Amino acid sequence: MTGPAPAVEAVDVTRSYALEGVTVEALRGVSLRVDQGEYAAVVGPSGSGKSTLMHLLGCLDRPTSGVLRIGGRDVAELGDTELARLRNETIGFVFQAFQLLSRTSALENVGLPLVYRGVGRAERRERARAALEAVGLGHRTGHRPAQMSGGEQQRVAIARALVGEPQLLLADEPTGNLDTRNGAEVMAILERLNAERGVAVVLVTHDLEVAARARRQVRVRDGLVESDSAAAGA
Numbered sequence: 001m002t003g004p005a006p007a008v009e010a011v012d013v014t015r016s017y018a019l020e021g022v023t024v025e026a027l028r029g030v031s032l033r034v035d036q037g038e039y040a041a042v043v044g045p046s047g048s049g050k051s052t053l054m055h056l057l058g059c060l061d062r063p064t065s066g067v068l069r070i071g072g073r074d075v076a077e078l079g080d081t082e083l084a085r086l087r088n089e090t091i092g093f094v095f096q097a098f099q100l101l102s103r104t105s106a107l108e109n110v111g112l113p114l115v116y117r118g119v120g121r122a123e124r125r126e127r128a129r130a131a132l133e134a135v136g137l138g139h140r141t142g143h144r145p146a147q148m149s150g151g152e153q154q155r156v157a158i159a160r161a162l163v164g165e166p167q168l169l170l171a172d173e174p175t176g177n178l179d180t181r182n183g184a185e186v187m188a189i190l191e192r193l194n195a196e197r198g199v200a201v202v203l204v205t206h207d208l209e210v211a212a213r214a215r216r217q218v219r220v221r222d223g224l225v226e227s228d229s230a231a232a233g234a
């Protein structure tokens with residue numbers, strides 16, 4: 001193989017959920033390659049499998065079948081600890097519902113991924129502060145989530161995702177809970193990370209304007225990729 005490995009690559013992945021004797025096939029054979037530095041939007045109806053796909057791409061979950069490679073490494077060959085470490089070092093994940101620790105300051109929330117990496121307290125605080133400054137929250141480091149607006153909480157979640165300097169940032173409906181102005185601010189942050197630091201960004205959105213701003217659009221339907229604007233040359 002020549003050139004850098006894709007940031008993440010799924011080859012014919014499926015994901016089934018077994019629930020009370022019934023099997024739900026959330027993904028039915030999806031192939032998707034995201035190169036370093038790409039910026040892609042994933043769209044599709046509710047229940048089509050977008051979050052399931054994001055969880056696989058983010059190594060929060062493993063496929064039922066098919067191959068998933070992160071930075072060229074097949075996740076099937078990694079144990080849970082190794083996979084967690086690879087995820088911690090290469091991927092930032094922004095959840096729709098923020099998933100911040102409620103009794104913990106913005107600074108400590110953002111520094112948390114570095115705890116798992118064994119980074120010392122002083123360096124953790126310094127890097128968390130820099131990440132908060134990068135999302136315009138240098139003045140809110142001591143605030144807990146309940147003391148911040150929705151837009152600010154989403155930016156804390158983004159700061160937490162980027163504090164470890166990931167090569168890939170995955171965001172599931174990052175503007176879903178925000179008003180127009182806060183949504184635009186969050187989009188500007190993601191676009192800047194992509195343009196200035198070369199971070200590959202994949203985001204899920206229901207907002208067609210947000211999707212249209214991405215260089216690539218992937219449409220998911222019924223657990224399959226229905227269309228991919230990058231597929232023409234692939």
Ligand SMILES: Nc1ncnc2c1ncn2[C@@H]1O[C@H](COP(=O)(O)OP(=O)(O)OP(=O)(O)O)[C@@H](O)[C@H]1O
Binds near residue numbers: 051
């Ligand atoms: N943990 C689970 N157990 C059982 N079924 C699940 C589970 N998670 C998701 N599903 C089912 O898998 C399908 C895909 O769900 P998924 O969350 O990926 O959809 P989505 O495209 O993200 O939808 P939305 O736009 O509403 O967030 C749905 O039919 C859902 O009910």
Ligand SMILES: [Mg+2]
Binds near residue numbers: 050051052172
């Ligand atoms: Mg979803």
